[in-house]
Amino acid sequence: MRHCIQFLLNDQTITLNEVGTGDMLLDFLRLNQRLTGAKEGCAEGDCGACTVLVGRLVDDELIYEPVNGCIRFLSSLDGCHVVTIEHLKGAEGTLHPIQKAMIEHHGSQCGFCTPGIIMALYALWMRTAKPSREQIEHALQGNLCRCTGYEPIIRAAQAVCYDQDWPRSDPLLDERAMVKEALSKLKHDQSVLLQKQGDSGPEQIFIPANEEDLANFYAEHPDATLIAGATDAGLWVTKFLSSIPALIHIGNLKALKTIKYKGDSLTIGSGVSYSDAMPDLIKAFPMIEPYLLRIGGWQVRSMGTIGGNIANGSPIGDMPPILIALGAEICLKSVEGSRQLPLEDFFLAYGKQDRQPGEYLHSIHIPLMAANNEVAAYKISKRRDEDISSVAVGFNLVIENGIIRSARIAFGGMAATPKRAQAAEKTLIGQPFSEESMIKAAQILEEEFTPLSDMRASSAYRMKVAQNLFRRFYLEKANGFTGLEAAQ
Secondary structure: OEOOEEEEEOOEEEEEOOOOOOOEHHHHHHHHOOOOOOOOOOOOOOOOOOEEEEEEEEOOEEEEEEEEHHHOEHHHHOOOEEEOHHHHOOHHHOOOHHHHHHHHOOOOOOOOOHHHHHHHHHHHHHHOOOOOHHHHHHHOOOOOOOOOOHHHHHHHHHHHHOOOOOOOOOOOHHHHHHHHHHHHHHOOOOOEEEEEEEOOEEEEEEEOOOHHHHHHHHHHOOOOEEEOOOOOHHHHHHOOOOOOOEEEEOOOOHHHOOEEEEOOEEEEEOOOEHHHHHHHHHHHOHHHHHHHOOOOOHHHHHHOEHHHHHHOOOOOOOHHHHHHHOOOEEEEEEOOEEEEEEHHHHEEEOOEEOOOOOOEEEEEEEEOOOOOEEEEEEEEOOOOOOOOOOEEEEEEEEEEOOEEEEEEEEEEOOOOOOEEOHHHHHHHOOOEOOHHHHHHHHHHHHHHOOOOOOOOOOHHHHHHHHHHHHHHHHHHHHHOOOOHHHHO
């Protein structure tokens, strides 16, 4: 057992023996290291002003991702490389090409959001030297700019893309080999246990080296909080000022980060992030790509996991509706063994899931589509990007010779849990796939759902939107439309 964490911060090795369960990366950077380029804007992973890069060795490849430092637990960084905007400067303090382009194209005004924007763009160029405008826009989904406007920022991004010297002019390119070597030396086969006396009592952090250690420790500490991406749990600390007596980091476990095709199904480990899962989800279900790109911004998709979104149990989680519609099953594990159950049966009531003490979500199994499946997913929210769903729905209909043979339709935001529209499904089976059939099924929703009213939407609005989505599904599928804009 190891009793410290180690990571690289820019070009410095950091060793910490005492870390609190609520300590966040952004506070460590600003207050402890005096690296003040990353800013706190929202403290909930929405604005992107705190964006830094976190690199990790994956199969001997150095992969960097943009993350929100405000909700990234400091203790989750063991074995990582954290890069802040201060590290982008060249010799004698010269500006990085991205910074130069932002100045030349007037991409910064008040400057508060600028460091986060630059780091998000740098993460993009690490992966795609010549990104398209669409890729640039997707990379900036998690960065809010209140005064400059995005067009000058995009022009700056494109200017760097088309620079003949880019990415050879990147002053950090030469250090990649040194970073890989340094991270290799930080890799350990030992689990980590950190203990500290906090303001509210004793705190402990466990970072398992393998799945066996996870199962054993969780069996002994079933009240501990499992942390994968922390895009929700981070807010417990930053917004609700809650204390977490014990937490277990599982985001580093390779056993939970696998993606496999087996027979006619796709299996995704519970620790796989949205960003890592998206290529395979889009390959298997290309029609849901627009839906997946509506989930958070790039920083949230880099940190958040498919399994965390499920295990959280929120009635407005983005992934359960479409996964339930696709007939997904989940695998739960503990020291007692493993069990599988349909995803829809996992959600028992608001805040209550079918998970026994010491049991954790291991993986999600998703059946692949047949040729006659018609699938779609829709998300309605107050703003297009980086917003929580008011209503989300997944449709999966099997249509043969114009007749609906089976139907699976699941909603989020319409009940205390993600829930299938079973009465509407029964109404559709055996009926022709027509606008009339879909509207009739939509009317049945009033008999099986009583949505609540809250800050995101009223009950009446949710019901009307849910019913209208039946018609939208028909218009898109029957007429070959690929989006609501085409339907208009």
